[in-house]
Amino acid sequence: xxxxxxxxxxxxxxxxxxxxxxLTAPDGKITVLVGPSGCGKTTSLRMVNRMxxxxxxxxxxxxKDTAKMDAAELRRGMGYVIxxxxxxxxxxxxxxxxxxxxxLGWDRRKSRSRSLELLERVGLPGEYADRYPHQLxxxxxxxVGVARALAADPPVMLMDEPFSAVDPVVREQLQDExxxxxxxxxxxILFVTHDIDEAVKLGDQVAVLRVxxxxxxxxxxxxxxxxxxxxxxxxxxxxDRGYRxxxxxxxxxxxxxxxxxxxxxxxxxxxxxxxDQWLLVADDDNRPLGWVExxxxxxxxxxxxxxxxGTVAVLGGSSRAVLDxxxxxxxxxxxxxxxxxxxxxxVTLAEVAAAIEQAVGRGKR
Amino acid sequence: MNAVLTWLTDGAHWQGYDGILQRTWEHVWYSxxxxxxxxxxxxxxxxxxxxxxxxxxxxxNLTGALRAVPSLGLLFASIMVLGxxxxxxxxxxxxxxxxxxxxxxxPILAGAYAGVEQVDAAARDAxxxxxxxxxxxxxxxxxxxxxxxxxxxxxxxxxxxxxxATLAAAVGLGGLGRFLLDGLAVRDYAQMAGGAILVAALAxxxxxxxxxxxxxxVSPGLTGKxxxxxxxxxxxxxxxxx
Ligand SMILES: Nc1ncnc2c1ncn2[C@@H]1O[C@H](COP(=O)(O)OP(=O)(O)OP(=O)(O)O)[C@@H](O)[C@H]1O
Ligand SMILES: [Mg+2]
Numbered sequence: 001x002x003x004x005x006x007x008x009x010x011x012x013x014x015x016x017x018x019x020x021x022x023l024t025a026p027d028g029k030i031t032v033l034v035g036p037s038g039c040g041k042t043t044s045l046r047m048v049n050r051m052x053x054x055x056x057x058x059x060x061x062x063x064k065d066t067a068k069m070d071a072a073e074l075r076r077g078m079g080y081v082i083x084x085x086x087x088x089x090x091x092x093x094x095x096x097x098x099x100x101x102x103x104l105g106w107d108r109r110k111s112r113s114r115s116l117e118l119l120e121r122v123g124l125p126g127e128y129a130d131r132y133p134h135q136l137x138x139x140x141x142x143x144v145g146v147a148r149a150l151a152a153d154p155p156v157m158l159m160d161e162p163f164s165a166v167d168p169v170v171r172e173q174l175q176d177e178x179x180x181x182x183x184x185x186x187x188x189i190l191f192v193t194h195d196i197d198e199a200v201k202l203g204d205q206v207a208v209l210r211v212x213x214x215x216x217x218x219x220x221x222x223x224x225x226x227x228x229x230x231x232x233x234x235x236x237x238x239x240d241r242g243y244r245x246x247x248x249x250x251x252x253x254x255x256x257x258x259x260x261x262x263x264x265x266x267x268x269x270x271x272x273x274x275x276d277q278w279l280l281v282a283d284d285d286n287r288p289l290g291w292v293e294x295x296x297x298x299x300x301x302x303x304x305x306x307x308x309x310g311t312v313a314v315l316g317g318s319s320r321a322v323l324d325x326x327x328x329x330x331x332x333x334x335x336x337x338x339x340x341x342x343x344x345x346x347v348t349l350a351e352v353a354a355a356i357e358q359a360v361g362r363g364k365r
Numbered sequence: 366m367n368a369v370l371t372w373l374t375d376g377a378h379w380q381g382y383d384g385i386l387q388r389t390w391e392h393v394w395y396s397x398x399x400x401x402x403x404x405x406x407x408x409x410x411x412x413x414x415x416x417x418x419x420x421x422x423x424x425x426n427l428t429g430a431l432r433a434v435p436s437l438g439l440l441f442a443s444i445m446v447l448g449x450x451x452x453x454x455x456x457x458x459x460x461x462x463x464x465x466x467x468x469x470x471x472p473i474l475a476g477a478y479a480g481v482e483q484v485d486a487a488a489r490d491a492x493x494x495x496x497x498x499x500x501x502x503x504x505x506x507x508x509x510x511x512x513x514x515x516x517x518x519x520x521x522x523x524x525x526x527x528x529x530a531t532l533a534a535a536v537g538l539g540g541l542g543r544f545l546l547d548g549l550a551v552r553d554y555a556q557m558a559g560g561a562i563l564v565a566a567l568a569x570x571x572x573x574x575x576x577x578x579x580x581x582x583v584s585p586g587l588t589g590k591x592x593x594x595x596x597x598x599x600x601x602x603x604x605x606x607x
Contacts, residue, residue, distance in 0.1 A: 051494055076496035086491030090509045090584035100495050132586030148495075158494075 001027050001062055002048060002156065002190055008056030009043050009213070017043040018213030020057070025205070027155075028186040032203035034193055036236070040213030041192040045160050048190060049075045061156060076100055079149030079157035079187070083165050085141040087133040093119065093144050094129040100152040111151075118147040123177055139170035146178070150185070157189045164195065175201060196237055200225060200244070208233050222248030246320035246356065254322065254355055256315065256336045256345025264289070264301050271297045278331035281306060286342045288312055288335050312337055315344050319356050326352045368555035373562070383543070389567060391539035395458075395530045396571075399465030400523055407470045408515065411477020415511065416503050424478050428471040436529055440464045444536060457536040468529055469522040476518020480511025513587055516579040520572055527568040531560075541567065 002025040009018040017040040025031035033041045046052040048059055050071045059066045066074055087096050097118055098111035106114070116126055122143040133141055142162060149157060163171045163178075179202065182189065193199055199206045200221035208216045208224070210232055217229040225245030228234035238244070260274055261282040271279060272294045281289045281301065290306030297305060310329035313321040315336045326334030326349040333346035372378060379385045414424045443460035451459055484507050492506045534542030544560025547553075580590075 049494060051490070072496045072498050074496075075494055080491065080494035082487060082491060082494070084485075084487035086485070086487035086489075086494075088488050088492070088506055088510075089485065090506075090512075090586045092586070099492075103496055103501070132584070134586060134589060145491075148491075 001025065002188065003060040004044070004057065005060065006057040007047060007054050007059055009047060009052060010055045016212060021213055021215065023207055023215065023218065025188060025190050027188050029204040030182060030189045030191055030202055032191045032193060032199040032206045033209060034196055034199035034206060035209035036211060037194060039209045039211045041209060042160055044213060045158050045190060045192050048158055049078050049080060076103060076152065077154050077156070079154045081145050081149045081157070081159040081162040083161040085145035087141055087144055089133050092130050092132055096133065096144060097148045097151050099148055104152055114151060118150055121181065122147045139166045139174060142166060142174060155188055157187045159189065160192045161194070163198065164193065178202065208236060243320065246323060247318050249319040249359060254336070254347050254351065256347050259333065259343065259346040261343065262301065264303065266301045268297055268299065271301060280335065282343055288337065288343050291330050310335060314339060319359070322347065323352050323356065369558045369562070372555040372559045385563065388539055388541050388543055389563065392527070392530055392541045392567060395461065395465065395533050395540055396523070396526045399462050399469055399526050402462070403466045403469035403473055403522060404519065407473035408477050411474045412481055412503060412508065415478040415481025416507055421478070424474060428475050431467055431471045434467055436464050436468060436532065439467060440532055440536065457538055461533045461536060461538060464532065465526050465530060469526050472518045472522045476514045477511065480514030481507045483514070484510045509584060510587065512583045516575070516583065520575045523571055523575060524568050527571060528564060531564060
């Protein structure tokens with residue numbers, strides 16, 4: 001657990017970067033600090049491992065006052081990941097990852113095998129162990145940065161915009177992998193970003209800061225999107241917060257209607273039998289493949305006939321996914337599947353809307 | 366030109382206390398002493414300046430000022446001051462080494478502090494953030510990353526020192542400068558040209574050795590020369606597989 005207790009940082013030039021911050025980052029959870037540029041996120045983060053010394057207040061890690069600990073030892077017990085990765089250019093990937101283990105006095109062989117294990121953990125092939133950082137892409141370097149921070153298995157991780165120097169597609173991948181990793185490892189993570197989407201995607205708890213390092217709101221992502229505390233937070237969270245907020249609501253109670261399906265290879269007569277404008281195609285395991293328009297079919301069904309526009313939602317997944325499935329299906333019937341991807345049935349846009357309305361209404365009253 | 370070749374290839378000129386081998390040895394010796402002293406002074410100073418960021422203006426001004434010192438003038442001045450206080454060969458050797466050290470310090474110092482200064486700020490930040498102490502940051506990150514610039518500073522110092530060590534002969538010491546001065550005294554131009562060629566050849570040879578050494582000590586991660594090794598590894602693997 002990391003606890004900020006009225007922490008202040010005033011730089012020598014008089015800038016108050018952080019003014020009386022009170023915040024607790026609970027064990028095993030991701031706490032995100034988010035806010036506009038210059039609001040003191042980096043300063044707050046770096047005060048935890050004393051890369052910056054606070055000018056007031058206390059920071060406690062597991063109820064121990066960090067100011068009373070040896071700074072280097074404190075840092076060896078915390079993973080630290082920064083935006084530019086900051087890999088050591090003269091060391092191989094494996095040696096980079098082994099930095100803290102070596103500082104802690106692990107022997108060469110143990111450090112090496114730990115490096116290889118972590119390389120795999122962050123999704124890089126073992127051959128990369130003996131490469132140098134300049135031979136890696138930005139996304140790969142950032143993975144190595146995360147592996148390096150995890151090497152000595154620290155309970156606490158500090159991450160300062162670790163994914164913001166890579167392109168959006170890679171960022172998405174890294175975020176997904178990071179969440180998967182965290183669900184295995186359960187670290188206590190303090191994560192800084194200026195990107196609200198990243199904040200609500202990754203955070204178990206999100207702290208929105210305003211300039212001057214003051215907390216505007218601390219909440220879980222759904223509450224933040226659904227009930228912003230004031231104009232500043234509402235503005236920062238963004239316009240489509242209503243729609244995005246659905247991503248955090250589990251799907252409302254839905255009763256999917258059965259949906260007739262055909263297999264690939266079905267003949268024209270079979271396809272046209274239902275008389276409906278759109279017909280769902282599924283494979284032999286009853287996994288949906290796509291929609292077809294029977295009126296256009298003149299020969300047995302082939303893959304090319306499939307309309308791929310519709311998304312598929314998992315029953316019991318988020319409202320946002322269900323709504324999106326209904327919106328994107330050419331038939332306007334959202335396809336629902338079970339956890340194994342097998343067809344459960346479909347719901348109409350009207351049914352989804354009614355169910356969401358009911359759920360939201362229930363939450364309010 | 367033929368005369369120069371004849372002089373260089375005459376076996377008799379290579380032998381004896383005043384032969385080419387002996388003079389080359391002396392030349393290398395004068396140069397090595399000066400480089401060792403200069404490196405012992407300038408590298409620690411440069412690392413300290415680069416690591417702490419302190420006294421940077423001092424280092425910059427010092428390198429500039431030392432570069433402006435005229436070697437010959439310093440040589441005569443220091444002989445006048447020091448010569449009477451030292452005995453025998455030291456009376457001329459110490460002033461000569463002083464001149465060479467003054468010549469060698471600026472490039473080495475500049476290489477060392479610039480080498481540390483140019484280390485990626487993010488790498489340095491990460492090093493501290495992972496719990497390296499000041500000296501660990503210096504020796505495990507900054508120094509290895511500064512090696513390319515430190516070694517190019519050393520190489521350019523070596524070239525200058527080897528060329529200027531010919532001055533030793535002007536104050537009665539040995540070294541390859543002897544052939545230049547002795548040749549001049551008796552108007553033996555073949556000997557003079559031969560001496561000059563020997564100095565140039567020695568400088569080239571030393572630079573070649575230094576560049577080989579540089580390749581060994583500098584991490585391939587810094588030079589980008591990983592391709593050759595990678596290719597070799599790949600070839601090895603494919604042969605092993607087949
Ligand atoms: N060394 C320093 N000296 C003086 N002021 C500083 C110093 N470092 C940061 N500041 C100021 O403190 C404030 C907070 O800076 P900080 O780096 O914590 O912001 P941030 O929230 O991380 O912003 P960004 O999203 O742009 O990274 C800013 O106004 C900045 O100008
Ligand atoms: Mg920042």
